[in-house]
Amino acid sequence: MISTEDLYQLYLANPIISTDTRNITAGCIFFALKGDLFNANEFAQQAIEKGASYAIIDEEQYVSAKCILVKDVLAALQDLARHHRQQLQIPVIGLTGSNGKTTSKELINAVLAERFKTFATFGNLNNHIGVPLSILAIRPGIEVAVIEMGANHQKEIELLCSIAQPTHGIITNVGMAHLDGFGGFEGVKKGKAELYAFLKANNGYTFINRDNPYLLEMSAAAGLNKLVYYGTANGNTIKGSLKSSDPLISVEWTNHEHSSSVKTQLTGSYNFENILAAICIGDFFDMTPDEINRGLANYEPKNNRSQLAETASNKVICDFYNANPSSMTAALNNISVLSAPQKTAILGDMFELGPESAEQHEIIAKQAAASGLDQVILIGKHFYALRDQIKGLFFETPAEAADYLQKHTIKDNLVLLKGSRGMKLESLLQYL
Structure with missing residues (x-):
């Protein structure tokens, strides 16, 4: 097994790290990480063939001249970074x-x-x-x-x-x-x-x-x-x-x-x-x-966080990289006080809320309905469960919302587009 210090010497000579065989740079070191659905040890030799100087692996069956065995690839990556930080x-x-x-x-x-x-x-x-x-x-x-x-x-x-x-x-x-x-x-x-x-x-x-x-x-x-x-x-x-x-x-x-x-x-x-x-x-x-x-x-925001975009028909607050109850509340409070001829909120489900999910989605849906906006569109299974309780337009999926937006064009609006990353609300921007 190679020591962290010896691995660091290899890193100094090859200071580019890759964890994806699709993005191999000549002379890099490839770390064969594992996930629930993949085992990059299987692709270590492929990384070498694509130009990596070395591949760091943790399964002995994949050892070769340029494949270096460690006990755990993720731990080795973390230890290497920790050692580099200390320098x-x-x-x-x-x-x-x-x-x-x-x-x-x-x-x-x-x-x-x-x-x-x-x-x-x-x-x-x-x-x-x-x-x-x-x-x-x-x-x-x-x-x-x-x-x-x-x-x-x-x-x-x-x-x-x-x-x-x-x-x-x-x-x-x-x-x-x-x-x-x-x-x-x-x-x-x-x-x-x-x-x-x-x-x-x-x-x-x-x-x-x-x-x-x-x-x-x-x-x-x-x-x-x-x-x-x-x-x-x-x-x-x-x-x-x-x-x-x-x-x-x-x-x-x-x-x-x-x-x-x-x-x-x-x-x-x-x-x-x-x-x-x-x-x-x-x-x-x-x-x-x-x-x-x-x-x-x-500084110009370009990461779909608090980014103001102008389409042919509307101004859109692009804030669809992520969402949780705190950021949803802040975003709704913000659009409610902005000046615009008409205002629309298009909100997608919030993920990773556990047992509080139903309650938090209801709170946000009620806030949106009470925000004085001209139109509120709520998307996702958690919001959709509230369709008979709260005023608004409800869709189970972004595809269903897209179909509606194609038939009911929004024009001359300030639009808030916000939801958790997994909702992929960027797919709706073309219809705004």
């Missing part, structure tokens, strides 16, 4: 939360990139495989990294912290997400607080939204002492206010020395706290207000 003498900002993780990560990176050579998690590679891959993608010359950490059960953030080893950290918020895996809202708080526990144990800095009582409670319980606060009240390192959000967000802020304002390309008033977090972190790293504002103003 990096740079700040690493660990980021988690129920909502706004990816948008916050992108905003923080956009700000810091105005002065530093940065690395940020690509897309949402934020789990037990994605975080190691992210760490191993950090190259020499990088000055600061922003690592997103997602979780759907307790102890997962603890594991990811052991790999990413953040020197700084932020929890964007805690909400009604992944309730099934976490075991309810208190379980969500406990799971996310694992980041605070790591920062406390390793004397790291923590950025906290002082307007959020849950985060204050969690930080106090963790006994954190290197705290940097942001929020809307006096006494914070960064104090901000939402100047406008109809539809794009403008923010005024001060760091007690300078007052400033910035207009962003983000929609959704709920993104105000994500913007303020990026300002706070940029200020902490001694960036000027001009640098911070330039990073924020130039």
